[in-house]
Amino acid sequence: MTVRIDHLVTSGTFSLDGGTWDVDNNVWIVGDDTEAIVIDAAHDAAAIEAALAGRTLRAIVCTHAHNDHIDAAPALAAATGAPVLLHPDDLPLWKQTHPERLPDGELTDGGTLSVAGTTLTVLHTPGHAPGAVCLYAAQLGTVFTGDTLFQGGPGATGRSFSHFPTIIDSIRDRLLALPPETVVRTGHGDSTTVGAEAPQLAEWIQRGH
Structure with a gap:
């Protein structure tokens, strides 16, 4: 069966360092009709x-552990x-979000996940959060960047952790090394491409060092 990427937007709040904000999050589902x-x-x-829609869920992958990206993970795992x-x-x-329930497994840099005949490679891209990762699906020509890279620049770095x-090093070394036509599917907002972001990221790289 043909692998596809389904996109869902969910709404809630993001809380850190004593503040809370309303947010819309991108949820990405990679698979076929069975898994x-x-x-x-x-x-x-x-x-x-x-x-x-009844498909077997193989894994719930967290690009990082800010509450707005993981708040539904335990309930989805239980279901x-x-x-x-x-x-x-x-x-x-x-x-901070789930003190009584630990994750079930670890993501490691260079590790891979397979679903519906497609491989996703884990890229450790710290900066927005220490354990932030991106997931690169070469066969699909796309990378899921969480809050590391958005349309218009890097994710926020003004809060704890x-x-x-x-984050500039992560983007330069891990994401800009991908083919320019690679579609960047982000944690919030619209998708973009590596090639579209690369020119302006040169300014961010200079500003970060």
């Missing part, structure tokens, strides 16, 4: 489960039996 992987179980486990996967460097953030020079 899938969810990237970032945000806000609404029931809506995500409905979008799966589907799928494991929650997170890079271990983001465990301190995870525990974030670091601007680190």
